[in-house]
Amino acid sequence: MITEEKMATGKQSKTLQVIQSEVENTNRIALSVDCIIFGFDDAKLKVLLIRSDLKKYAGKWSLLGDLVFPNEDLDAAAYRILKQRTGLSDVYLEQVSTFGTVSRHPAGRVVTVAYCSLINVQHHKLNILDNELHWHDIKSVNDLAFDHQLIFDTCLKQLQKRVQEHPLGFNLLPKKFSLRDLQNLYEAILDIKMDRRNFRKKFFSMDFLVDLNEMEQNVPHRPGKLYKFNYEKYEKKKKKWIGIDF
Amino acid sequence: MITEEKMATGKQSKTLQVIQSEVENTNRIALSVDCIIFGFDDAKLKVLLIRSDLKKYAGKWSLLGDLVFPNEDLDAAAYRILKQRTGLSDVYLEQVSTFGTVSRHPAGRVVTVAYCSLINVQHHKLNILDNELHWHDIKSVNDLAFDHQLIFDTCLKQLQKRVQEHPLGFNLLPKKFSLRDLQNLYEAILDIKMDRRNFRKKFFSMDFLVDLNEMEQNVPHRPGKLYKFNYEKYEKKKKKWIGIDF
DNA sequence: CAATAATGTGTTTAATTTACACATTAAACG
DNA sequence: CGTTTAATGTGTAAATTAAACACATTATTG
Numbered sequence: 001m002i003t004e005e006k007m008a009t010g011k012q013s014k015t016l017q018v019i020q021s022e023v024e025n026t027n028r029i030a031l032s033v034d035c036i037i038f039g040f041d042d043a044k045l046k047v048l049l050i051r052s053d054l055k056k057y058a059g060k061w062s063l064l065g066d067l068v069f070p071n072e073d074l075d076a077a078a079y080r081i082l083k084q085r086t087g088l089s090d091v092y093l094e095q096v097s098t099f100g101t102v103s104r105h106p107a108g109r110v111v112t113v114a115y116c117s118l119i120n121v122q123h124h125k126l127n128i129l130d131n132e133l134h135w136h137d138i139k140s141v142n143d144l145a146f147d148h149q150l151i152f153d154t155c156l157k158q159l160q161k162r163v164q165e166h167p168l169g170f171n172l173l174p175k176k177f178s179l180r181d182l183q184n185l186y187e188a189i190l191d192i193k194m195d196r197r198n199f200r201k202k203f204f205s206m207d208f209l210v211d212l213n214e215m216e217q218n219v220p221h222r223p224g225k226l227y228k229f230n231y232e233k234y235e236k237k238k239k240k241w242i243g244i245d246f
Numbered sequence: 247m248i249t250e251e252k253m254a255t256g257k258q259s260k261t262l263q264v265i266q267s268e269v270e271n272t273n274r275i276a277l278s279v280d281c282i283i284f285g286f287d288d289a290k291l292k293v294l295l296i297r298s299d300l301k302k303y304a305g306k307w308s309l310l311g312d313l314v315f316p317n318e319d320l321d322a323a324a325y326r327i328l329k330q331r332t333g334l335s336d337v338y339l340e341q342v343s344t345f346g347t348v349s350r351h352p353a354g355r356v357v358t359v360a361y362c363s364l365i366n367v368q369h370h371k372l373n374i375l376d377n378e379l380h381w382h383d384i385k386s387v388n389d390l391a392f393d394h395q396l397i398f399d400t401c402l403k404q405l406q407k408r409v410q411e412h413p414l415g416f417n418l419l420p421k422k423f424s425l426r427d428l429q430n431l432y433e434a435i436l437d438i439k440m441d442r443r444n445f446r447k448k449f450f451s452m453d454f455l456v457d458l459n460e461m462e463q464n465v466p467h468r469p470g471k472l473y474k475f476n477y478e479k480y481e482k483k484k485k486k487w488i489g490i491d492f
Numbered sequence: 493c494a495a496t497a498a499t500g501t502g503t504t505t506a507a508t509t510t511a512c513a514c515a516t517t518a519a520a521c522g
Numbered sequence: 523c524g525t526t527t528a529a530t531g532t533g534t535a536a537a538t539t540a541a542a543c544a545c546a547t548t549a550t551t552g
Binding site: 014015016019020022023024026027028029030031053054055056067068069070071072073074075077095097098099100101102105106107108109110111113164165166167186190192202203206208234238239241242243244245246 | 260261262265266268269270272273274275276277299300301302313314315316317318319320321323341343344345346347348351352353354355356357359410411412413432436438448449452454480484485487488489490491492
């Protein structure tokens with residue numbers, strides 16, 4: 001321990017010139033963004049994948065990604081890549097984590113920043129004529145190309161956590177939805193079953209749902225009421241939780 | 247909307263050669279790690295800062311950081327930089343977020359990955375003879391160099407959140423601590439006051455504290471019992487919370 | 493028009509969190 | 523040496539929240 005401590009210098013004594021030299025020459029690395037695009041359809045949580053075009057990963061699916069340009073903000077790159085792939089720009093997008101093992105990409109050193117996006121499959125019908133781009137039920141996602149399985153697993157876990165803390169899920173639903181839709185969404189994301197009556201009570205007590213006085217159409221059972229989410233009310237009332245929950 | 251959708255291609259049609267060319271030539275960016283090193287001393291949460299050596303930020307404090315080598319795993323770089331600055335390697339370290347605006351660093355394009363580390367100031371006395379490296383009470387941290395204020399704020403918020411979900415705080419305490427120490431820690435991190443009796447009850451009910459049958463020494467009041475944390479018990483019992491908490 | 497399978501609305505019970513009161517112990521001080 | 527002081531240590535009652543559960547209502551199906 002003592003020896004280790006003696007090794008510590010703390011000091012950052014590089015001049016701007018030295019740093020500039022390092023930044024411009026020897027120490028540069030390719031940086032990419034990978035988008036984990038979640039959707040919700042047919043009461044199932046889906047993720048958008050593309051077939052890998054590298055021989056090494058022939059037949060495998062991968063996330064949608066691309067390199068970040070040197071003159072481009074990281075977040076801007078995420079939006080650009082998302083738009084290139086889906087045509088959409090007005091969607092929820094959030095940085096999740098950065099993956100940087102040396103040998104994660106066969107083309108050389110590429111560090112990648114994962115961004116999670118939630119899109120509404122109903123509103124945002126993609127023109128997926130191309131068979132190489134496809135929505136996958138998250139339950140059947142395995143053995144992705146590169147380290148994309150790790151990235152996907154990380155993002156799914158983060159989504160599961162975040163959706164319990166913030167009303168993210170509404171980004172995956174149409175503007176008008178029934179309580180059954182909402183519960184199906186939570187059950188699909190969290191992979192659990194919930195009590196219908198307590199679920200309903202919970203959301204009503206939060207008072208973020210607006211009754212639209214409309215009913216479901218063309219359902220093979222008694223139609224449920226339709227609601228929309230009140231974002232303004234949420235912004236005002238959102239909870240800053242304090243407590244210890246190990 | 248339709249026009250946007252028509253722009254979307256989805257396809258990633260680059261060959262390995264094209265990607266390799268991009269990775270090796272035009273699209274490389276300097277990547278750095280910045281360490282946010284938290285400590286707990288004198289009932290206050292502290293962060294380790296170094297004085298910036300760039301003229302642009304003369305007199306300002308900054309986080310400890312350095313460039314990632316092209317042949318170095320990202321996590322390994324974080325551990326290396328932490329060790330260079332503090333001499334320590336057996337500490338809690340966690341990636342927090344990546345910051346990548348184009349003009350965040352005066353030496354050129356540098357994307358930085360923030361890592362948060364929690365160290366025990368008692369066990370890990372750094373040889374901070376150098377006046378340029380200093381522990382700062384988090385309440386007095388403002389106007390850091392670069393975008394380090396943003397990075398620091400982000401890490402502090404994440405710590406506040408994480409410490410309520412997992413027993414991270416124990417990394418900041420000595421192996422033996424009193425319940426008062428533990429409560430001071432939580433109050434310092436969360437910047438709140440808690441009821442002493444309910445705090446005690448909460449931690450005892452979790453059953454992760456081991457009574458060492460020792461008492462505090464040299465305190466100017468009735469000595470409290472000393473405890474240690476039982477990590478094994480935590481691993482077995484840790485809660486997978488399911489619920490909706492907006 | 494009866495059977496079915498949903499929606500919609502409770503109540504009751506258990507668990508958890510919050511608020512609060514009092515006895516105990518060691519140090520400090522005259 | 524005894525009193526004051528300022529902590530620690532233990533508990534109890536109320537309030538809130540979460541969990542378990544029952545039944546009426548409505549539209550569709552056959």
